[in-house]
Amino acid sequence: MDAFLLQILNGLDKGSAYALIALGLTLIFGTLGVVNFAHGALFMIGAFCAVTLQRLLNLSFETIDPSQKDFLGNPLKVKTPYIESWFGPDLGGAIIDWSVPLAILFAIPIMIAIGFVMERGLIKHFYKRPHADQILVTFGLAIVLQEVVKYFYGANPIQTPAPDALNGIANLGAIIGMDIVYPVWRIVYFCFSVLIIAAIFAFLQFTTFGMVVRAGMADRETVGLLGINIDRRFTIMFGIAAAVAGLAGVMYTPINPPNYHMGMDFLVLSFVVVVVGGMGSLPGAVLAGFLLGVLESFASTTWATTTLPGINQIIIYVVAIVVLLTRPRGLMGLKGVMED
């Protein structure tokens, strides 16, 4: 029972990342009709925003300590972060320690700006082109972005730890008399994802801006005929979708150290999530994200892999095939939506 609940938690945790990325993908596809294969790269850039802030906060000045030697036998250069010299070791150390949560504030404007530049500078020229062209150009863009990141940050993963206070494990089973321990940061990640998803839905549901966007998703032409500049709003939605992917990346860094390739690792899975959830369906993307996360988690258990070897690697695609055969529009896709 403990193991069962642990896998549920793991699945929800994985699903959080899938849902956030798929939500952004669906927003872009639903509003602009663009199949954005660079969306995984936005997740990766978000993660590297956290790495960048960590490095900025660790910018240091060097002092020579003649009592210690470096690896070549020269006097050791001791590095002290500027922030510790400005605010003192306690406060300065705490700011560095909390670099990942602080990176949320750092990443939001950067990701929105990247989203705007991407949309206005490149993707808008492909609105009227076939989906195959859109896929090619965005996939190419993703490769360029990851190579740029690799050039500056290297290919190896970079540790970006959570704050010490959120780095331990929590005994979730203590209340019900079970032994279920789970990493605190993963719980934080799940709660954060739920919060972001709720905020996006609330924004679309309860604001005038959101209402116009939803109307534009349903019938772009008619909204345009009413004199509303729907293109501008859709560009803003692209920026918001980029920010959502970026935030998912920022908060993911303590779970697995980021590397330049992490976007590609999530991209294909996220597309499957979008298809299973139903193209253009925001609730579908979220539901499918969590559902596939849980299924993938259970498929990786020893019982599953010994019963059906290799099931852990194909489960998501098996589910996608079954769903597409039985519900071709996906779990929550509606007739007439995103269908020419």
Add this chain to the structure above:
Amino acid sequence: MSKSEVSRRRVLKSGAAGTAGLALPTIFTASSAAAFTNEPTGGTVTLGFNVPQTGPYADEGADELRAYQLAVEHLNGGGDGGMLNTFSSKVLQGNGILGKKIEFVTGDTQTKSDAARASAKSMIEKDGAVMITGGSSSGVAIAVQGLCQEAGVIFMAGLTHSNDTTGKDKKANGFRHFFNGYMSGAALAPVLKNLYGTDRTAYHLTADYTWGWTQEESIAAATESLGWQTTNKVRTPLAATDFSSYIAPVLNSGADVLVLNHYGGNMVNSLTNAVQFGLRDKVVNGKNFEIVVPLYSRLMAKGAGANVKGIHGSTNWHWTLQDEGSKAFVRSFGTKYGFPPSQAAHTVYCQTLLYADAVARAGSFNPCAVVEALEGYEFDGLGNGPTLYRAEDHQCFKDVLVVRGKENPTSEFDLLEVVEVTPAAQVSYAPDHPMFAGGDLGACNSGA
């Protein structure tokens, strides 16, 4: 009307023969004009450095490339000479190889077997490389080794740790300086026994490819010989990034040791996940839960950060070693590049020197002469103590290091500390050991 001597049938036959001849790879035809593949004829000789310049092991590839460049510089008489000064063989004079200045070409393996073979083939056919070396993966090493055997050039393997490279997939033209999975198990077992006792239950998470399988087999055999039990061996996809689903079952498995047969990004992520789930702080069967990472790399340890503290593993070489060879290499490399070399850099530097030395001793670039010079060759001064290139399988036998993640690093390079230097005799095995069975070196191929 005279009958034409050139019939349609003959034209077709000639055309077909000519086309077939043109279609034959030059790799198999060049030898007709030379004594062996890519025989150097001018004042230079070209070596092919085939390393991952893109992909997940690009940082290791970059470090290998630095070491190759350093080795070429030293062999051509530049720099401070590095380990040429400490190498037991004194035939290399700093004037290239056999008086020919060394030039090199590079290829990108991308850590993919097909890409690695393609780049090696290109360096042999187009650039005239007489020797191919490099790689950061056993899958790549085995694939390129096979190609070099067919092409008639020497392959000096880089970072490859699978038993199969010099086991069932060994080739006469291939040589490995790096240690292997069996040696890791043999070196680690006594240390693990002293630290954790003989009553332990291990759980293996293993990367699902040749290297992972042979390391799992080696470590399980070594620990079971101590009296440990192996409760489970779980294969994880090479492409896996989040190992939480694989770590969670460990918590309730009854195991008190987790063995991570992972390397590179897999190792960084699985170790990070294991520590996140509190395994280091867990007590099982009345004993502290322990994690073992049998193959360590400083570059990977850097990625795993503080998670490596106190965790044991093995390594081929470490920059803190205090023998004269290691000190000379660290000084050369550190002065040129500003940081200490990795074990990948060390092994490829040694391989380049060993190849050059073998050619010089043989007096020929002919691959078969080089094979003969390297087989059974004993040397010293390259940072691993007295070493033997065994004739039967072309595997180097030397000391193996057991290392531990350092509790209080003093710099970003100071991540591992050597806890034991396991003598070569303790990690040696018979050429027909079951873990290495099934292969055949075959005869050397010079391409002639």
